[in-house]
């Protein structure tokens with residue numbers, strides 16, 4: 183299974199050494215991800231939902247991008263990931279694939295597109311691989327999703343699993359509580375992580391898990407763990423790009439503890455839009471240099 187890779191990708195693109203390793207212009211694969219764990223090298227993952235933003239991250243050397251169903255909140259204006267459809271996921275994943283040359287693109291299986299049965303999961307994942315050209319899919323759940331993971335992997339579709347806080351179950355969780363606190367919860371999380379590894383997942387996201395438990399899971403698995411709100415000891419770290427870049431408007435202005443904002447894009451973009459509006463209203467844009475004669 184291959185991703186659609188545009189011809190002529192430059193070989194000298196800035197790279198994340200762990201996964202690109204100076205190997206020319208081909209896309210990162212799940213084998214590169216496995217090799218990074220074996221070498222003990224950490225790697226970054228960002229979400230992306232459109233071609234232009236994805237191309238910026240690709241040029242910056244982000245080796246793995248997730249077309250996350252966080253697009254529900256971050257891109258489509260919903261208040262959770264639950265309403266996102268397979269068609270929306272397919273359209274935006276195809277855009278991200280078109281905008282990138284190097285990164286491994288992983289697409290989320292949206293809520294309702296895989297829970298029914300392993301066969302339903304295979305149908306949805308096949309659609310994403312064929313129509314959008316992604317290199318892997320992600321789905322939520324540990325032991326409960328093992329059958330789905332096994333069938334997808336048997337069919338040749340790499341799967342990233344997702345345990346801990348699984349946002350598609352927001353109604354069951356009743357919010358976003360930190361996971362794995364207490365002995366029974368910690369044991370269940372370890373069982374879930376082992377179950378997805380045994381089913382053939384190539385990596386597993388640990389979301390909102392105590393740092394101590396995430397470290398233990400990371401030590402226990404031979405596949406990489408990708409942390410979000412799971413402390414510093416995971417093999418990789420993922421952030422929703424709009425959170426990472428300071429685009430997200432948080433309720434009450436309270437940025438969650440696990441988010442680090444590496445830019446203030448919301449402020450910068452608002453300032454640019456206000457300046458444009460002032461220039462138009464004041465008649466200073468377009469000026470002579472922007473005009474044709």
Ligand code: KIV
Pocket residue numbers: 229248249250251252253290344387410420422
């Ligand atoms: O949808 C998403 O962006 C995710 C990440 C938070 C891991 O699942």
